[in-house]
Amino acid sequence: MMEGTPPDTAGRVNRLLGHKKSISEIRVAFRIRTAQTAIRWLSGTLAVVLLFTFIVANVAVGWSAIALANKIAIPVFVLSAGTFWGIRFIEKNAQGHYRKKARELKIELEAAEELRLLDAARLGLPVPDRQYSYKDSIPAELDGLRKDGRKYRRKHNFAQAIIILGSLGGTAVSALADTPPPLKYWAMGITFAVAAAAGFTGYYKWRERAFYLQQTADDIERHATAFDLGIYPYDEGGEHLRLAKLAKEIELLRVEQRKREQQLDQPHEGSGEVV
Structure with a gap:
């Protein structure tokens, strides 16, 4: 055992491993519950929108005039309701974590992270060991950044596809001389x-994010x-010097990224005030 290391280091290490397992389980449950709630x-x-539109359209236009629309709307309504x-x-x-709401799991995840950090601080590991641990966490950091980047890129591309195709489709429908009522609704x-x-x-500035x-x-x-x-x-x-320099450079990059996110979250007229 290293000099200055607490005698119950092994027990605390096992506690840290238990924290990591618990955090992983909560994180998975949080993602699934978030997806379930969104769906x-x-x-x-x-x-609800389809049911309301279905009733209004049939009363205002008549069943025969929008028979094709009904054939599309009814199955979509049944699928959505199902x-x-x-x-x-x-x-x-x-059962378990999956019975809780997403916001409850988010709070529980934050509390578990804080508890893990507290136990890690009490472990009293030497600085070089903590620096090695910091370096080993870089691949997970890269995966998280790239995953978030792909998510925002998909949102931006989807919105751009709607804008491009919608502009072309809306122009084509509006260009018809005598636009029948169903096409007016589509337009x-x-x-x-x-x-x-x-x-x-x-x-939301998805492309910039x-x-x-x-x-x-x-970076x-x-x-x-390197x-x-x-x-x-x-x-x-x-x-030791190289590890310290690596940690310093990566922390600077993280600070710059947080500043960029703050700038993107600011209103347009006030975004220049964040440095």
């Missing part, structure tokens, strides 16, 4: 979808590769 809300909202009640059934019969829906996609894209996340991931990977290969700026000094 339940989307399917329920779609079912999905909603299916998710509700799964949630009601879930209104397409115009609304295009405006909503453009608004969400401008407000994806770009900055990918840029940060590339962190560049420093990690450290592993012993090339500049990690070609001089001992192992």
Whole structure:
């Protein structure tokens, strides 16, 4: 046992491993419950909207005039309603962490992370050991950054596809001389979808977020590769000095990334005030 290391180091290490296992389980449950909640809300909202539109359209236009629309709307309504009640059934019969709501799991995950950090601080590991542990966490950090970047990139591409295709489709439908009532409704829906996609894209700035996340991931990977290969700026000094320099550079990159996120979260007129 190292000098200065607490006598119950092995027990605390086992506790840290238990924390990591618990955090992993909570994180998986949180992702699944978040997805279930999103699907339940989307399917329920779609079912209500389709039912309301179905009733109004049939009363205003008549069944025969929108027979094709009914053939599409009714199966989609049944599928949406079935999905909603299916998710509700799964949630009601879930066990363990999966019975909790997503916001409860988020709070529990944050508490578990804090408890893990407290136990890690009490372990009293030497600085070089903590630096090695920090270096070993870099691949997970890269995976998280790139995963978030891909998520924002998919959202941006989907919104852009709606804007491009919706603009073309709306123009084509509106160009008809005598637009029948069903096509008028389609034109209104397409115009609304295009405006909503453009608004969400401008407000949430998905493209910029994806770009900055990918840029940060590339910079962190560049420093990690330079450290592993012993090339500049990690070609001089001992192992301890090189590890300290690596941790410093990566923390600076993380700070820059947080500043960028704060800038993107600010209103347009006030974004320049965040440095």
